[in-house]
Amino acid sequence: MTHKVALLGFGVVGQGLAEILETKADALYANVGFEAKVVAISDLMKGSLYHPDGLDLSLALRIVGETGSLQGYPDTPGLIKGWDSFQTIRESNADTIVEMTFTDIKTGQPAIDHCKAAFESKKNIVMSNKGPVSLAFRELETVAKQNGVRWCYEGTVMSGTPSIRMPLVSLVGNDISEIRGILNGTTNYILTRMEEGLTYEDALAEAQSLGYAEADPRNDVEGFDAQYKVTILANTIMNAHIQRDEIAREGISKLTPQDIQWAKENKKRWKLIARVVKEGEHVMAKVGPEAIPLTDPLAGVLGAQNAITYYCDLAGPITLIGAGAGRTETGFSILIDLINISRGQL
Numbered sequence: 001m002t003h004k005v006a007l008l009g010f011g012v013v014g015q016g017l018a019e020i021l022e023t024k025a026d027a028l029y030a031n032v033g034f035e036a037k038v039v040a041i042s043d044l045m046k047g048s049l050y051h052p053d054g055l056d057l058s059l060a061l062r063i064v065g066e067t068g069s070l071q072g073y074p075d076t077p078g079l080i081k082g083w084d085s086f087q088t089i090r091e092s093n094a095d096t097i098v099e100m101t102f103t104d105i106k107t108g109q110p111a112i113d114h115c116k117a118a119f120e121s122k123k124n125i126v127m128s129n130k131g132p133v134s135l136a137f138r139e140l141e142t143v144a145k146q147n148g149v150r151w152c153y154e155g156t157v158m159s160g161t162p163s164i165r166m167p168l169v170s171l172v173g174n175d176i177s178e179i180r181g182i183l184n185g186t187t188n189y190i191l192t193r194m195e196e197g198l199t200y201e202d203a204l205a206e207a208q209s210l211g212y213a214e215a216d217p218r219n220d221v222e223g224f225d226a227q228y229k230v231t232i233l234a235n236t237i238m239n240a241h242i243q244r245d246e247i248a249r250e251g252i253s254k255l256t257p258q259d260i261q262w263a264k265e266n267k268k269r270w271k272l273i274a275r276v277v278k279e280g281e282h283v284m285a286k287v288g289p290e291a292i293p294l295t296d297p298l299a300g301v302l303g304a305q306n307a308i309t310y311y312c313d314l315a316g317p318i319t320l321i322g323a324g325a326g327r328t329e330t331g332f333s334i335l336i337d338l339i340n341i342s343r344g345q346l
């Protein structure tokens with residue numbers, strides 16, 4: 001059955017997903033029987049399109065690439081322009097809403113309301129936006145279940161590297177007592193480039209131009225993004241009931257070139273380390289910069305790469321290393337969720 005999809009947000013990730021759905025359509029159908037049709041795209045400034053029979057994705061990508069807007073998409077019978085996100089959620093014929101709008105680190109809105117509106121309209125949500133999963137996990141999980149729909153968010157932690165599905169599916173049955181990792185691509189990229197001699201400002205500008213940084217990069221460099229991801233991991237993987245503000249947070253913005261040099265001279269490397277530890281029923285989490293020895297496996301994780309180690313009682317420590325951000329990588333994270341929903345799998 002063709003999976004009908006509506007895209008909310010047509011920025012880096014939205015366009016990355018559209019490119020994948022366009023270029024891999026035949027291979028996905030032939031290899032895994034997955035067929036998707038994008039019926040709507042709704043973006044705050046770029047405009048919106050809806051056609052119940054599906055949109056021409058390569059045309060939408062080309063027009064937005066050339067003009068920065070969807071307005072130039074040709075009018076055809078049945079095409080509706082101008083729906084906002086809530087109209088798209090409620091009135092489109094999509095099976096799944098893909099939420100890729102910006103992460104509001106204070107309120108999680110309007111994405112939390114997008115989720116509620118979708119679930120109440122009996123539509124699944126797939127998202128890379130961390131706000132709702134981090135701030136309203138229990139409530140939204142309940143609303144999704146009550147409405148018999150799916151809620152998937154693989155891309156919220158480590159982009160297309162399966163940091164959520166791997167522990168939930170492949171490591172199921174283990175008791176995971178600790179999670180430790182590098183969960184923010186932008187800061188890891190900045191630290192790597194500073195060690196190579198770039199200034200903090202130039203390294204941040206590069207991370208922004210490569211599509212790694214949040215719309216407001218303070219979310220990355222002050223550790224909010226990693227704090228959000230740690231909350232998601234604690235609650236989804238360790239079944240904790242932890243609130244974002246209970247997690248101690250420090251970013252990398254106070255690190256100086258002298259700090260970087262000191263670490264180099266002492267066979268160490270600065271990393272923004274995220275940690276969740278479970279002792280009995282108590283779960284403690286924190287995010288902060290640490291100068292770790294070069295012998296630590298996390299020290300070798302460079303650029304926008306992320307890494308995470310799950311300390312399992314049966315399988316031992318299992319480490320996953322991969323992209324933590326990026327257009328195609330995060331677009332891929334959405335694809336994993338869509339395929340699993342289509343297959344009826346977790």
Ligand SMILES: NC(=O)C1=CN([C@@H]2O[C@H](COP(=O)(O)OP(=O)(O)OC[C@H]3O[C@@H](n4cnc5c(N)ncnc54)[C@H](OP(=O)(O)O)[C@@H]3O)[C@@H](O)[C@H]2O)C=CC1
Pocket residue numbers: 008009010011012013014042043044045046085100101102103110128129130155156159211212213214215324325326327330
């Ligand atoms: N980039 C990455 O590597 C990763 C990103 N993420 C998360 O994925 C989400 C998308 O990231 P990214 O694509 O990089 O961000 P962008 O800023 O490139 O894109 C977000 C898009 O959402 C649009 N938007 C904002 N609010 C609304 C709204 N209410 N309704 C419709 N559209 C809206 C913006 O519109 P406009 O600009 O036109 O106003 C923009 O085009 C974010 O939440 C981010 O945290 C997660 C993992 C990795």
Ligand SMILES: N[C@@H](CC=O)C(=O)O
Pocket residue numbers: 156158159183184185186187212213214220225324325326
């Ligand atoms: N800004 C984030 C993007 C992915 O979540 C990062 O740099 O890791």
